[in-house]
Amino acid sequence: MGLSRISAVLVTFLTTQFSLGNGSADTVTYDWRLTPIMTAFDGVLLETLGVNDKPCDEAVIEVELGQEVEVRVTNELYDASCLHWHGMKQLGTQEMDGVSGFTQCFIEPNTTAVYRFKPDKAGTFWWHSHHKTQYAFGLRGPLIVHAPESDLRDCQKEIDEEYIIQLGDIYHTAPTFGPALWDTIVINNRGRFNCTAAALNNLTECSSNQPLSNFYFKEGRKYLLRLINMAAMAPFEFSVDDHEFQIIAADGEPVQPTELINAIFINAGQRYDIVVQAKNDTQGADSFWMRAKGLSGLPWMARSADTGLPGFNDEGLAIVRYNAASTSEPTTQKCEEIVTVNEFDFTPDTVAVLPTVPADRSIIQFNISAAGGVISLDGGEYYSLAIPDEPPLLTISNGSTTADLPITANARAIEYGKHVEVVLVNSMNEQHPFHLHSHAPWVVSSGQAAAEDIYSNNLPPLKLQGAMVRDVYTVPPCDTDDNNYCINLGYLILRFTADNPGVWMMHCHIDWHMDIGLSMIFVEGEKELQQKGPNAFSSSLLSQYGQVMHRSGLPATLAALLSVQVSVQLGHTNAAVVAYDWHLTPIQTAFDGVMLQTLGINDKSSHEAHIKIELGQEVEVHVTNELSEPTCLHWHGMKQLGTQEMDGMSGFTQCAIEPNRSATYRYTPDKAGTFWWHSHHGTQYAYGLRGPLTVHAPESETQSWDEEYTIQMADIYHTPPPPGSVLWDSIVVNNLGRYDCTAAAIHNLTDCESHQPLSSFDFQPGKKYLLRLINMAAMATFEFSIDGHEFQVIAADAEPVVPTDLINSIIVNVGQRYDVVVQAKEDTEGVGSFWMRVKGLTGYPWTARAADTGTVGFSDEGLAIIRYDSGSRSEPTSEKAKETKTIGEFDFTSATLEVLPATPDDRSTMRFNINTTIGTGIVSLEDGEFQTMIVPDQPPLLSIASGLTTADLPISANARAIEYGKHIEVVLMNDVIEQHPFHLHSHVAWVVGSGHASAEEVYNNKLPPLNLNGPILRDVYTVPACDIDEKGLCVNVGYVVLRFKADNPGVWMVHCHVDWHMAIGMGVIFVEGEAELREKGPDAFSSSLLSVCKHAPSNELGGSKLDGSTPSEPKP
Structure with missing residues (x-):
């Protein structure tokens, strides 16, 4: 199929901008500069990424089968980059696959690299950045390999013209907390967004007359539409009003032409070649809508259309025109009855018969947790993919083995020449499109089954004759019960021949999921790569590993x-x-x-x-x-x-x-x-x-201690926590602790020091010491003690308290601090050192998981040493006190007594929970709907100061307005059977009540009397777990009642201080003093921190970066 069938616009662009070689040349060469551009795909002007200062939909690679492709890439972006050639089998050109950190080094800013490869088959493919989420922001385009005229099938010989249809989703800003959702759908980078909604989202440069893509048909002719889903997330239903079509290829693989259908589902990364017969008579209508409907909500994705921002658009439109002179838009309607064919129900053009038993079977189970995307290989522990220090293609060919790679490389060795079976297992209630680089496997089965049946290979018979070949395949969601919890797992079974030695990534093709680590690698043909050696690979892409700064791009x-x-x-x-x-x-x-x-x-x-x-x-x-x-x-x-x-x-x-x-x-x-x-x-x-x-x-204000130490208590995580509830690996004091190196080896943590030193604090007999205790943990609540010593608490969260009676332990929750005074012993004869203990509290009501659920080697106690003989190196033999003397978190006596008003000016309730189905924190304000906090498009501090109101913020900002100068009461309500430490920024609050009650009693303010005379001040407060019944279900909520003065206009977050919970959206914001912030205006705030926003209202802050320069590109 020659170049004559490409639209004139694309031909002109290719020949003038991209140096496309002669159609008969052995090598077709392109010279590309990756550049930031300003463009309006959907009418909203955005900073995005392009090639040679143009949108990438115009950067079409077009060659004939047998020609070699050469792309010289100069990176003029702010960030590193790389390009992947989706669907190309890099046989003998392994380093050209374009996965930074795995098959090549990054192409750093202002450097150049050359990709050179020869396609092995004709068809519709595409290229895209494989660095972070750059392709979501425009760095993606088509790659077409034309078959020679002599190789055309009958269904292809009848084609008169062809068009490339590029389907994409547009994100006006980078998604933040929680599941992503696009803003608009585009076809060939054109779509429409509602400019009224754009203004609500502070997108001030918007054209309401945005043109759409047009495709010109002539009556009676046949058209090939090369359909490519280049979306970062959206699966599409594609159709053309009042037209039917046949599928003749899927993912570059020929299939028997289907019966006539009127719609096709296409997931992220997939392609279809479809043949449309133009109408013979268009007297009734001379233009028709082409539709790309983005599918949202379960089972497609966690978020549904109604959770989108104002203006959310789930349908992209283009126009099929029979009258080229017409500019009127269609009035056609979508077909009421869908006729389609399922993803794996095509008949391949070449029927293969596969072996009954594979030589190797691998199980890849995946999920998304607070830690990001995580993968379990063959029933092992879950890990989120992290880029190793050097590209594994280089290290393996240089003599290392797959076992030498870090555990977080998620690497699995497969033997060259073997017939391999891979089972992808989905632990979520949403589908995931997966892709294995440099291979097009047979899809031999798909469905739902119990985990035991999957792992024991007790599944329905596989389709081993005439199986469909795909290079992107949808792994179905799990089966769910009435509460939307998984009961059976979704699975998909692939077969392929390991005929291409290399390091090949397998990943979810939702760009946001790949970016958070939902990926693994197959090391195929380890011995063959070692025989090749590193010199076999192009120095353009691999030899820089010792010279560049490696960026891990971790989740x-x-x-x-x-x-x-x-x-x-x-x-x-x-x-x-x-x-x-x-x-x-x-x-x-x-x-x-x-x-x-x-x-x-x-x-x-x-x-x-x-x-x-x-x-x-x-x-x-x-x-x-x-x-x-x-x-x-x-x-x-x-x-x-x-x-x-x-x-x-x-x-x-x-x-x-x-x-x-x-x-x-x-x-x-x-x-x-x-x-x-x-x-x-x-x-x-x-x-x-x-x-x-x-x-x-x-x-003049200090107490009479002699010396002081800062005691920093924390939890350590060797790898990203697996799905579900989190638990740490070890506890440290001032960043020193000990882990069992035998256990470390079991977890493939091979670099472990078994004689790790501990933190030591030198005491002298008779002296007084101030210990500044800080719980810096991401999760762990600690019980702090020192063997053989008692102490007094003199401050809590930096608020002075009346010195307590002598105690020997204190519970410190995440984020909390205590100042404790310890009187050193007068006589230490016979005992020169004592253990300082930091015990991590596990199990209910502290954490969902108990200590016995930790991985091998789990440590729930951190140790440090109090030494009276600084020259001694021996470790203590002391024991913990048998009887604990302590004080409750809210039982201190404040050094300054306050009498609070009986009735607050404003009362707010915040009820929180965790949605275990999708792994997000959720909060209900004033008994409203539960929402997961999502960071808005621009900082609310700026948008409120620029004139917006709290009501203008998206509902997922979880925003609540409070009036400046008022006395505020906040009730935190816990619907979970574990405690949660909460923190309100820029305020210390009086804690006036805590306990358990029914939700109705809380909402109706029917609680026991509050402590309004001399309550304790804290800036982190533990909200108790709910009361539970015999089945472990909540019956009464746990609550804490706070009071504070709204004396600081600003936007202040209230959130759970368990870092994993805050990261999944368990927070709200108080917009305090809305009117006062607007009086200040945005110019009152430091340009160092606020003026870098790309969409400042009315461009008031000039859209400058942190260094004051003009923005050049988005930072996904």
Whole structure:
């Protein structure tokens, strides 16, 4: 099939912009620059990604079978990139597959690489970026391989003309918390979005007269439509009003022409060649709607159309015209009765008979949890894919084995030449389109079954004769019960011949799912790759591994575990401003003896990045993000009065600090005490981005202790937590702990130090010590104690309390702090050291999982050492006190007694739960519908200050307005059988009530009397678990009643401080002082943190980046 059938527009573009070689040349060469562009696919002007300054739908690769493709790629983007050639079998060109970090090194900004490969078959294919979510933002286009005229089938010889139909979904901003949903559907990058809705979403540049794509038909002719689903998420139902068609190929594989149908389902990544017979008589209508209907809601995806933002559009339209001169739009209607054919029900043109028994059978079970996309190989533990330090194609060919790869590479070896069976198992109630690179497998079965039947291979007979060949295949959802819980798992069975040695990724083709780690790799032909050696592969793509900075591109839950450096600078203690220069960097460290990739400051563990100032001084932290994903820093316990944008909540009070960008935080603490800082982006703080913040009172106000230590307590996660409830691996004190190296080896954590040192604190007899206890855990509640010692609590969450009686233990929940004073022993003769213990509390009511459900080696106690002889290295032999003396969280006596009003000015109820079906936190405000918090398109602090109201924010922002100056009551209601520590930013609240009651009693304010005289102040408060019946079901909710003064206009988050729960959307925001924020206006806020927003209202902030430059591209 020659180039004569391509539309004139595409021919002109190809010859002038992309240097398409002569049709008879052996090599067809393209010279591409990856460039940021401004374009309006659906009428809304967006920053997106293109090729040679044009949208990528015009960047069509078109060759004849037998020709070689050469694409010279120069990366002029801000971020690294790579290109994948979907459907190409890279036989002998393994390094050209285009998966950064696996088959090649990244193409760094301002560098060039050359892809060169020869297609092995004719058909409809496509290309797209395989780096992060760049293809969701436009970096995708068609790849067409034409068959020679002599090879055309009869159904192809009848074709008069052809069109390429590119179906895509458009995202006006990058999706944040929770499941994604597109904004618009486009056909050949054209669609329409409602400009009134665009204005509501603060998208101010919108054209209401957006043209649509047109395809011109002539009466009686036959047209080939090359249909490609390039969406990042959306599955489509494709149709043309009042036209029927036949399918003649699926995913580049010829099939017997189907009966006439009028609609076809096409999932992400799939392609169909369809033949349409134009009408012979169009007197009744000369134009017809072409429709691409995006399918939403279960079983297609977690979110349904009614959860979209204002203006959400689930149908893309184009026009089939019989009169080229006409500009009127169709009035046709969609067919009422659908006639179609199912995805695997085609008859292949070549019928294969497969072996009854495969040589190898692999089971790949997948899910999505708070940790991201996770995969279990052959019944093993779940892991989210993380890019190794070097491309496995290089390391394997250089002599390593699959077993040498990190466990998070999700690697499975398969032997060259074998007939392989792969069973994809879906643990979710939504479908997933999967793709195996460089192979087109036979699909031999699909359905639902019990896990036991799948693993024991007790399934219905497979279709081993005449099975369909596909390179993208939909794995069906699980079967669900009446409560929408999975009972049987969805499965799909593939067969293929391992005839192509290489490292081939298998992944969900929903771009958002692949980006969060829903992927694995097959190492095919390990021995054959080792025989080739690394020199067999193109230096253009692989030889840079020692020179480039490797960016792991890890899922959102693992955040950005990657490189760079500089030193922590503490300003002079008597300066008015204490300045720090911090580079957020990936580091390799072994907190508990197990070497891990984690996050740090200036190439050091973050526990050393200790902010220390005196009350009255101002803090300035210059933050440079050298991670591979955005970030922000929150200063826990700081009241940002007049510095609202410094609170450190990306998407709410600031824009995220993008990779390789800087921002400056500057604020003045309002009180002395023990605080801390941590990342508030994804789950970065769970992986080390956290540290202490101490504000010292003037000496005249301090108590008479002799020395002080900061005690940082945390939980460690060796790998992303698996689906369902989370549990840590070990506990550390000041980032040191111990893990059993025998257990580490079982988990393939081979770099483990069995003699890991512990943190030590030197005491001298008779002295008094202040211990600043901080629970920096992502999940664990701790019981803190020191063998043989008692202590007094003198402050809770930096609020002074009347010194308690002597106690020997204290429970510290996530985010909480206590200042405790310990009197050192006068006489330590015979005992020179004592254990400091940090016990992680598991099981109900603390966590959903008990200690005995932890993985092998699970440790629920962190240890440190109190030494009276600093020269001794021996470890303690002390034992924990048999009788515990402690004090309840709300039983302290405040050092300053307050009498609160009997009736608040405003009362708010917040009821929360976890939707276990889709793994999200949900909150109901004022007995309304439950919503998962999703970050809005731009920070509400900016949009409210620019004139919007709380009611204008999307419902999924979980926003509640409170009036400035009022006395507010908030009731937190727990519908879960485990406790939750909650935190309200920029406020300390009085805790005036806590207990259990029916929901009706809470909503009707029929609770026991509140403690309004001298209640304790806290900034983290444990909401008790619900009461349960004999079946373990909630009967009464747990509740906590808070009071606070609305004295700080701003946008303040209230959320569960379990990092995994906050990451899945268990939060709300209070918009405090709406009118006062509007009076301030957006110019009142630091441009360092807010002006980088791409869609500032009326462009008031100029849309500049953190460095003040004009934006060049979105950062998905």
